[in-house]
Amino acid sequence: MPEAIEKPKKKAASEEKRRLILEAARRVFEREGLEGASLRSIAGEAGYTPAALYFHFDSREEIYAELLASSLESLKVFVDQSLKDGTTARERFEKAAFAFFDYYDKTPDDLALGLYLFRGGISPKSVGRDRNKELNAALSTCLEPIAEAALSLGATDKQAKDMKARVFAHATGVLLLSHTGRIRMFECTAPQMMRDYITEQLTLQKWN
Amino acid sequence: MPEAIEKPKKKAASEEKRRLILEAARRVFEREGLEGASLRSIAGEAGYTPAALYFHFDSREEIYAELLASSLESLKVFVDQSLKDGTTARERFEKAAFAFFDYYDKTPDDLALGLYLFRGGISPKSVGRDRNKELNAALSTCLEPIAEAALSLGATDKQAKDMKARVFAHATGVLLLSHTGRIRMFECTAPQMMRDYITEQLTLQKWN
Amino acid sequence: MPEAIEKPKKKAASEEKRRLILEAARRVFEREGLEGASLRSIAGEAGYTPAALYFHFDSREEIYAELLASSLESLKVFVDQSLKDGTTARERFEKAAFAFFDYYDKTPDDLALGLYLFRGGISPKSVGRDRNKELNAALSTCLEPIAEAALSLGATDKQAKDMKARVFAHATGVLLLSHTGRIRMFECTAPQMMRDYITEQLTLQKWN
Amino acid sequence: MPEAIEKPKKKAASEEKRRLILEAARRVFEREGLEGASLRSIAGEAGYTPAALYFHFDSREEIYAELLASSLESLKVFVDQSLKDGTTARERFEKAAFAFFDYYDKTPDDLALGLYLFRGGISPKSVGRDRNKELNAALSTCLEPIAEAALSLGATDKQAKDMKARVFAHATGVLLLSHTGRIRMFECTAPQMMRDYITEQLTLQKWN
DNA sequence: TATGAATGAGTATTCATTCAT
DNA sequence: TATGAATGAATACTCATTCAT
Numbered sequence: 001m002p003e004a005i006e007k008p009k010k011k012a013a014s015e016e017k018r019r020l021i022l023e024a025a026r027r028v029f030e031r032e033g034l035e036g037a038s039l040r041s042i043a044g045e046a047g048y049t050p051a052a053l054y055f056h057f058d059s060r061e062e063i064y065a066e067l068l069a070s071s072l073e074s075l076k077v078f079v080d081q082s083l084k085d086g087t088t089a090r091e092r093f094e095k096a097a098f099a100f101f102d103y104y105d106k107t108p109d110d111l112a113l114g115l116y117l118f119r120g121g122i123s124p125k126s127v128g129r130d131r132n133k134e135l136n137a138a139l140s141t142c143l144e145p146i147a148e149a150a151l152s153l154g155a156t157d158k159q160a161k162d163m164k165a166r167v168f169a170h171a172t173g174v175l176l177l178s179h180t181g182r183i184r185m186f187e188c189t190a191p192q193m194m195r196d197y198i199t200e201q202l203t204l205q206k207w208n
Numbered sequence: 209m210p211e212a213i214e215k216p217k218k219k220a221a222s223e224e225k226r227r228l229i230l231e232a233a234r235r236v237f238e239r240e241g242l243e244g245a246s247l248r249s250i251a252g253e254a255g256y257t258p259a260a261l262y263f264h265f266d267s268r269e270e271i272y273a274e275l276l277a278s279s280l281e282s283l284k285v286f287v288d289q290s291l292k293d294g295t296t297a298r299e300r301f302e303k304a305a306f307a308f309f310d311y312y313d314k315t316p317d318d319l320a321l322g323l324y325l326f327r328g329g330i331s332p333k334s335v336g337r338d339r340n341k342e343l344n345a346a347l348s349t350c351l352e353p354i355a356e357a358a359l360s361l362g363a364t365d366k367q368a369k370d371m372k373a374r375v376f377a378h379a380t381g382v383l384l385l386s387h388t389g390r391i392r393m394f395e396c397t398a399p400q401m402m403r404d405y406i407t408e409q410l411t412l413q414k415w416n
Numbered sequence: 417m418p419e420a421i422e423k424p425k426k427k428a429a430s431e432e433k434r435r436l437i438l439e440a441a442r443r444v445f446e447r448e449g450l451e452g453a454s455l456r457s458i459a460g461e462a463g464y465t466p467a468a469l470y471f472h473f474d475s476r477e478e479i480y481a482e483l484l485a486s487s488l489e490s491l492k493v494f495v496d497q498s499l500k501d502g503t504t505a506r507e508r509f510e511k512a513a514f515a516f517f518d519y520y521d522k523t524p525d526d527l528a529l530g531l532y533l534f535r536g537g538i539s540p541k542s543v544g545r546d547r548n549k550e551l552n553a554a555l556s557t558c559l560e561p562i563a564e565a566a567l568s569l570g571a572t573d574k575q576a577k578d579m580k581a582r583v584f585a586h587a588t589g590v591l592l593l594s595h596t597g598r599i600r601m602f603e604c605t606a607p608q609m610m611r612d613y614i615t616e617q618l619t620l621q622k623w624n
Numbered sequence: 625m626p627e628a629i630e631k632p633k634k635k636a637a638s639e640e641k642r643r644l645i646l647e648a649a650r651r652v653f654e655r656e657g658l659e660g661a662s663l664r665s666i667a668g669e670a671g672y673t674p675a676a677l678y679f680h681f682d683s684r685e686e687i688y689a690e691l692l693a694s695s696l697e698s699l700k701v702f703v704d705q706s707l708k709d710g711t712t713a714r715e716r717f718e719k720a721a722f723a724f725f726d727y728y729d730k731t732p733d734d735l736a737l738g739l740y741l742f743r744g745g746i747s748p749k750s751v752g753r754d755r756n757k758e759l760n761a762a763l764s765t766c767l768e769p770i771a772e773a774a775l776s777l778g779a780t781d782k783q784a785k786d787m788k789a790r791v792f793a794h795a796t797g798v799l800l801l802s803h804t805g806r807i808r809m810f811e812c813t814a815p816q817m818m819r820d821y822i823t824e825q826l827t828l829q830k831w832n
Numbered sequence: 833t834a835t836g837a838a839t840g841a842g843t844a845t846t847c848a849t850t851c852a853t
Numbered sequence: 854t855a856t857g858a859a860t861g862a863a864t865a866c867t868c869a870t871t872c873a874t
């Protein structure tokens with residue numbers, strides 16, 4: 001039954017190619033930004049013809065979506081690693097919140113990608129509800145350690161959930177400010193702003 | 209003296225046409241998003257040939273810039289009006305901060321415009337450093353009442369300035385969360401998040 | 417009879433404006449070359465609206481044609497002046513021939529203009545047969561001193577006429593070579609080539 | 625082994641299409657002159673969409689450059705063939721010089737092409753220095769037989785090189801005169817002018 | 833699975849020209 | 854005489870996508 005053997009092989013080979021294309025896409029994205037990350041450039045970088053990519057992805061937007069998914073994976077890894085030395089709940093809270101910010105501060109391309117796709121960038125038709133949910137879930141997972149730490153610190157479920165939203169919002173706002181260069185207007189730095197916010201939240205919450 | 213009358217007439221007519229084009233641009237922007245707001249579409253919406261727009265504007269980016277400028281003007285008006293009933297410094301702080309958020313919450317297209325243009329959207333070469341500075345200044349003006357109120361509440365100059373940045377960042381982050389629909393993930397509402405943040409800041413600051 | 421007085425006045429004023437426009441055109445031409453000498457630029461340089469030029473000229477090409485005509489006038493002046501010290505026929509021949517070359521060598525814009533218009537640049541419909549004849553005649557006049565000198569040197573009418581054509585052709589060729597930078601290929605200089613040609617012609621002709 | 629056969633087939637088909645496009649370009653060029661030879665017109669003439677041409681050529685200017693290159697090739701063939709019966713050095717000189725002129729006299733479109741592209745027509749950035757050098761070299765090759773014949777006749781290296789420049793210049797000038805119709809002014813014919821020049825050079829040069 | 837070829841719609845901008853005022 | 858406004862056609866070039874092979 002050669003078929004039974006070949007199929008998985010084929011599948012694995014296909015997955016590998018997808019991966020290589022995505023890596024190429026990321027390189028283009030880093031090098032030329034969102035505007036320059038056309039299907040053509042990605043194909044070129046990957047050593048393919050544009051047409052070839054359509055065997056691996058349904059559309060340009062699907063590539064973007066996968067890119068975002070893998071970015072969220074990296075974020076997850078980054079957040080988890082930053083937590084591994086944390087002992088107290090307070091420390092875990094600080095680390096989890098700051099890591100989320102820090103990841104995007106250090107990899108502005110992932111930020112651009114995220115911002116683009118979180119805005120109208122991804123059309124629902126091409127990405128679909130399911131994928132959208134997946135992305136939301138992945139994001140939520142990355143923020144989860146924040147909630148967990150909050151819970152450990154005595155927050156209610158609702159309070160912990162809110163905290164995820166707050167940290168996400170503030171981090172996003174600060175990153176936007178920083179990424180666009182407008183932060184200079186205010187004569188302060190992004191990491192400091194984020195640290196201040198985290199400290200505030202810790203000193204503030206009644207459950208603290 | 210017909211000439212004396214005609215000239216202002218002409219000028220007024222011209223201004224009016226500019227306005228109509230900008231309104232058309234705004235409609236396209238609202239309907240099709242930034243990517244769809246090409247010069248062609250704007251011209252079409254305004255009932256003009258693309259070439260005709262060049263009589264009224266130097267480039268597509270100038271149209272965008274004017275759109276943003278007028279948006280910032282509206283924001284200014286909105287913030288100022290929200291302040292007119294405020295008596296105590298605390299009230300003024302609350303109103304100024306919330307108004308900034310509220311304006312964009314209610315006119316999400318202005319938010320999209322602002323986000324795009326504050327990112328690399330406006331190329332320095334075409335709009336020019338001057339215009340960029342103007343826009344920065346206009347934005348800063350809108351946030352100024354926040355700093356003023358903070359000063360009244362006893363903040364130092366530096367603290368007041370920081371406060372502008374914080375409110376701007378948090379508002380922006382919350383708006384992004386809300387505007388992209390991700391806020392549902394967290395089961396909370398944007399206005400509530402913003403109110404909470406404002407309250408926090410008031411209870412928190414030592415100068416309070 | 418105010419009309420009798422006004423008309424010439426008006427005409428004179430009109431001519432003056434034409435002249436000013438042509439001067440502007442020449443400046444643009446010198447500054448930005450042929451490609452840049454659009455009706456718009458010319459109008460701008462002259463302090464007019466593009467539409468205004470149509471009161472003074474029928475088309476863009478007519479402006480070019482007038483420019484060429486005035487260039488030929490300058491050439492005429494230049495050639496005549498170069499002759500004023502010449503005493504012998506031989507000297508006159510040398511000076512007339514070299515001056516023709518020299519004028520264009522020193523004012524490459526006039527060369528570009530001439531080359532453009534002498535090629536298909538000017539459409540017959542807009543310039544018309546008459547104007548074409550005028551330009552031809554003007555050119556011929558500039559070359560006439562060459563023929564005259566040849567006659568003085570003993571050439572027949574036919575020989576003298578031929579000489580005009582030869583000098584014109586050689587000068588044009590050398591100028592083209594020089595003007596395009598290709599002359600470097602041959603490691604020689606345009607004036608030297610022209611001088612050599614003139615000397616050749618003098619030593620060669622039987623009537624010499 | 626179908627693959628081994630197919631690849632050359634494909635390549636050949638591609639080359640063929642390039643050729644067809646170039647032919648179309650040449651036709652447009654002949655019919656409408658350089659100004660009319662836009663990418664659109666060429667594409668239209670070739671039965672293609674403008675975008676399709678970009679698969680075969682990198683830019684409009686590359687098409688022009690190839691056109692010129694192939695024109696120079698034809699010229700080379702023409703010159704070489706005209707030499708094949710020449711026995712004496714004198715004959716070879718006459719034939720080489722006249723053939724250069726004759727080619728352009730008979731194919732005025734190649735002349736227009738050459739004149740345009742030898743002027744600023746080809747922008748260095750798009751065609752590149754290399755191509756420019758290639759074209760220069762190709763032209764030089766076409767003129768080389770003139771120098772060789774001069775050497776055989778006893779000219780020094782320098783004299784032979786100069787001779788190339790002279791013949792090129794004179795031929796170009798005569799062709800321009802002829803091509804623009806101005807030659808009628810002088811009541812002579814282009815071939816006769818060229819023949820006269822060649823004869824002159826032969827009788828004149830001291831090394832003759 | 834991949835390619836070469838092609839499309840059609842799109843991009844911003846420039847142009848000479850016209851015309852009502 | 855001159856302008857402001859507008860046009861329509863043109864420019865080269867890019868894009869995501871499709872399809873026969």
